[in-house]
Amino acid sequence: MGHSQVEKARNRARILKAAARQIRDQGLESVSVGGLMEKVNLTHGGFYGHFDSRSDLLAEALRQALEEGEGHARGQGSSADRPNRFASFVRSYLSRTHRDSRAAGCAISALVSDVGRAGELTRAVMSKHIERFIDDMARAFGEDGDAKAIVAVAAMIGALGLSRVLADPKRSDAVLKAVRDYVIAMKRIEGI
Amino acid sequence: MGHSQVEKARNRARILKAAARQIRDQGLESVSVGGLMEKVNLTHGGFYGHFDSRSDLLAEALRQALEEGEGHARGQGSSADRPNRFASFVRSYLSRTHRDSRAAGCAISALVSDVGRAGELTRAVMSKHIERFIDDMARAFGEDGDAKAIVAVAAMIGALGLSRVLADPKRSDAVLKAVRDYVIAMKRIEGI
DNA sequence: TGTACATCAGTGAACGCGCGTTCACTGATGTAC
């Protein structure tokens, strides 16, 4: 059990990563200092050597979750070849895998409702990522793509959220498929 | 200060209504027994004469919130004349007013993320309302309307959620407007 | 219609519990010589 500065940085990263996973999986309010520290095999007292307070941790964890989620989404898309990048990203975003792995997925869809009722600072953090999401989509849609991109992003985030609520697996799958097909078609077809 | 049976029923309704408002405004976990009873000018002890437990109350409050939210949405639509019912409903759902009055608005959009991570029973309650929402839209779209309705509902719920997060009011308005225009156009235009 | 009594809606003190936060301590780390 080392106590070096290197180890401290590593521990901070582990705490943050665990928190980022948990807020996506169970919501912002689900995180308790004691529970979180236990999860990374440390005692609760040590927490305040890394963060000023629980709410400070939550702010940083949200940032981390949003970045991880974005990386996840981008990573899937960029590994595919150029022409299919858009379609493969949409397919991956609206996949059953993504729906079923909230903890590792897009933090926007996992936390829209929660952040929507949070303070302005918290909302600003997520806003940046929403804008980036829309910009990426707009670029794929080509000129005059902003309005279409907004619709596509809203539909994708809404679909993922709904698919996680729907109790009937078939209906849940159907929602993912309908929006997947539609958004991919939105790019191919020019009119509206 | 009466204690009649009639008064009891009225008090139960008041507690439930206050809870339904609060969960939409601040989330399921925000409700505390003491705080809620204080809001309706009763003491916390009396709570257990109306509900078995806090979690029992939450289940009923979610049901109530979903029904109220639906009524709100339908009420707006049906007051308009027939041919414009669809467009006026969409306009009302994606209005700044609806965005800014979470406590009285659609419970699906206010609580998707929260319910998405809840147990199967809770999810089933909201699922019923999602299906009804989709069915209503599908009817408006005419034959083969199901897939289109799914896309429209996902986009509407996503848009409302995003508009509540976006810190820049102009961008928030723009998201509402883009999806509003698009969904209304989806009905007029036949091809996809 | 009027009285006597059982019922029961709401009160407020009390409970155990988990939480966020503080702090004196410990022992490994890393620096000064």
Next chain:
DNA sequence: TGTACATCAGTGAACGCGCGTTCACTGATGTAC
């Protein structure tokens, strides 16, 4: 390179607080005669 000491990451007991829940109580309600 080796020793002596200051630093500081992590420990775990302790704190005050708010929470959900229980319960003995009270006084108005509503029923039986």
